[in-house]
Amino acid sequence: xxxxxxxxxxxxxxxxxxxxxxxxxxxxxxxxxxxxxxxxxxxxxxxxxxxxxxxxxxxxxxxxxxxxxxxxxxxxxxxxxxxxxxxxxxxxxxxxxxxxxxxxxxxxxxxxxxxxxxxxxxxxxxxxxxxxxxxxxxxxxxxxxxxxxxxxxxxxxxxxxxxxxxxxxxxxxxxxxxxxxxxxxxxxxxxxxxxxxxxxxxxxxxxxxxxxxxxxxxxxxxxxxxxxxxxxxxxxxxxxxxxxxxxxxxxxxxxxxxxxxxxxxxxxxxxxxxxx
Numbered sequence: 001x002x003x004x005x006x007x008x009x010x011x012x013x014x015x016x017x018x019x020x021x022x023x024x025x026x027x028x029x030x031x032x033x034x035x036x037x038x039x040x041x042x043x044x045x046x047x048x049x050x051x052x053x054x055x056x057x058x059x060x061x062x063x064x065x066x067x068x069x070x071x072x073x074x075x076x077x078x079x080x081x082x083x084x085x086x087x088x089x090x091x092x093x094x095x096x097x098x099x100x101x102x103x104x105x106x107x108x109x110x111x112x113x114x115x116x117x118x119x120x121x122x123x124x125x126x127x128x129x130x131x132x133x134x135x136x137x138x139x140x141x142x143x144x145x146x147x148x149x150x151x152x153x154x155x156x157x158x159x160x161x162x163x164x165x166x167x168x169x170x171x172x173x174x175x176x177x178x179x180x181x182x183x184x185x186x187x188x189x190x191x192x193x194x195x196x197x198x199x200x201x202x203x204x205x206x207x208x209x210x211x212x213x214x215x216x217x218x219x220x221x222x223x224x225x226x227x228x229x230x231x232x233x234x235x236x237x238x239x240x241x242x243x244x245x246x247x248x249x250x251x252x253x254x255x256x257x258x259x260x261x262x263x264x265x266x267x268x269x270x271x272x273x274x275x276x
Contacts, residue, residue, distance in 0.1 A: 036246070037276050038239065038242055038243065038247060038251055038275075038276040039066065039248070039249065039250050039251060039276075040064075040214075040251050040253065040269065040272050040273055040276050041064055041065070041066035041067050041068070041100070041250050041251065041252050041253070042059065042062075042064050042067050042068075042252055042253050042254075042265070042269075043067070043068045043070045043103070043213055043252035043253065043254040044067050044068065044069055044070050044071050045070040045071060045072070045103070045254060045256065046253065046254055046255045046256070046261060046265060047059075047071070047261070047265075048071055048072055049258065049259065049260075049261070052071075052088060052091060053091070055071075056091055056092065056095045056097065058262055058265065059095070059097055060095055060096075060097075062265065062266060062269050064097065064269070065096060065097055065098060066097070066098050066099075066100050066250055067092075067097060067098070067099055067100070067101075067252070068099070068100065068101035068102070068103055068127075068129065068211065068250065068252045069088070069099045069101070069102050069103060069123055069125070070103035070129075070252075070254075074088070074102070074103075074119070075103065075104060075105040076104045076105055076106075076107065076112045076115050076116055076119075076130075077105050077106065080119070082118070082119075082122060085119050085122040085123055086122055088123065089122055089123055089124065092123075098124065099123040099124055099125050100125060100126055100127065100250050101125050101126065101127040101128070101129055101152075101185075101210075101211055101250060101252070102116070102119055102120040102123050102125040102127070102128050102129070103128075103129045103130060103154070103185075104116035104119070104120075104128050104129065104130035105130055105131075106130060106131050106132065107130050107131070107132040107136060107140060108132070108136065109136065110136075110139065113136065113139055113140055113143055114143075116128050116130065117143055117144070117147050117149065120149055121147065121149075125149070126149060126150065127149060127150045127151070127152055127185075127210050127211055127249075127250075128144065128149060128150070128151050128152070129151075129152045129154050129185035129210075129211055130151070130152075130153075130154055130185075131153055131154050131156070131164060131165060132153075133164050133174070137174060137178060137182065138178070140182060141178045141179050141181050141182050144181045144182070145179060145181045149181075150181055150182070150183065150210050151181065151182045151183070151210070152182075152183055152184050152185030152186075152209075152210035152211045153165055153171050153174055153175070153182070153183070153184050153185065154184075154185045154187060154213075155167070155168075155170070155171060155184075155185075155186065155187055155190050155191060155194075156187065156190050157189075157190040157193035157194045157223065159221070159222065159223060166190075166194040166196075167191070167194060167196050167201070168184075168186075168191075168196070168200075168201040168204040168205050169204075171184050171186075171205065171208075172204065172205070172208070175208055180207075180208070183205075183208035183209060183210040184205045184208050184209050184210060184211075185210055185211040185212075185213065186201060186202060186205055186209055186211070186212050186213065187212075187213035187215060187254070188201070188202065188212065188213065188214060188215060188216075188233045188234075188235070188238050189213065189214075189215025189216060189217045189225065189231075189233055189254065190213075190215070191233075192216075192217050192220060192231070192232050192233040192234075193217050193220060193221065193222060193223060194220070195220040195221065197234075198233050198234050198237075198238050199234055199237045199238055199240075199241050202238055202241045202242065202245075203241055206245060207245075209245070209247060209249065210249055211249055211250050211251075211252060212238075212242065212247070212249070212250070212251045212252070213252050213254045214228065214235065214238070214251050214252065214253045214254065214268075214272060215228075215233065215253075215254045215255070215256070216228045216229065216230060216231035216232075216233040216235055217231045217232060217233055218231050218232070219231075219232060220232065223256075225255055225256045225257050227255075227264060227267055227268060227271070228253070228267075228268045228271040228272060229271050235271070235272075235275070236275050239251075239272070239275035239276070240275075251272070251276075253265070253268050253269060253272055255268055
């Protein structure tokens with residue numbers, strides 16, 4: 001997904017480093033049976049090639065009841081109007097789909113923050129995902145706390161560019177001094193693309209996790225998305241760690257690819273549900 005206007009034209013994909021040991025591969029093939037199910041949903045950027053109506057039809061076909069709204073036309077940098085959000089809310093409610101999180105992209109100033117909070121409330125969301133640096137983080141903390149929302153800092157990979165949040169330590173430094181209202185929206189695909197161990201990243205962020213973007217990538221240093229379990233993001237191990245933490249928030253599958261993704265999304269949902 002696109003975190004800033006400067007990054008808006010970057011290609012969308014990912015992958016990483018190293019190989020799983022043979023025993024790790026065997027272990028990852030065993031479905032989990034935790035005491036409680038993980039909450040599997042979808043990040044709607046996955047369907048950015050579809051109309052909203054066609055996207056909703058696909059979500060219903062996959063029996064998806066919770067999403068994060070992360071389509072580009074809804075991000076604050078594209079200056080959407082309230083009508084877009086009201087119309088989407090009506091359609092989602094009619095389809096029985098809850099928008100539990102709103103992806104704002106970069107929040108640069110007070111106007112972006114005001115818009116993001118208003119948009120999230122129109123959608124009925126409990127969380128806002130995005131990124132911000134500097135003093136605006138304190139204002140995000142205050143604004144979200146006042147409105148009963150949470151905010152998750154989203155990590156990202158951009159080839160050839162340094163992003164403010166590439167590893168868990170970057171996120172944790174930003175969270176120092178902020179209330180628990182502000183935490184992390186952890187994208188495991190981007191962590192892998194940046195060359196970091198996804199399981200260790202999820203473990204380090206621990207209690208500050210607000211949302212997880214479940215994404216697999218072909219290799220570190222790149223952005224090529226692959227089906228869950230086919231790349232280096234260690235998806236089964238990530239799911240085990242989330243079970244260990246009793247993670248109770250949304251795990252949003254994201255698949256960043258151009259063209260028809262319906263068959264691939266069906267495979268990703270089936271894979272994630274095996275480990276939920």
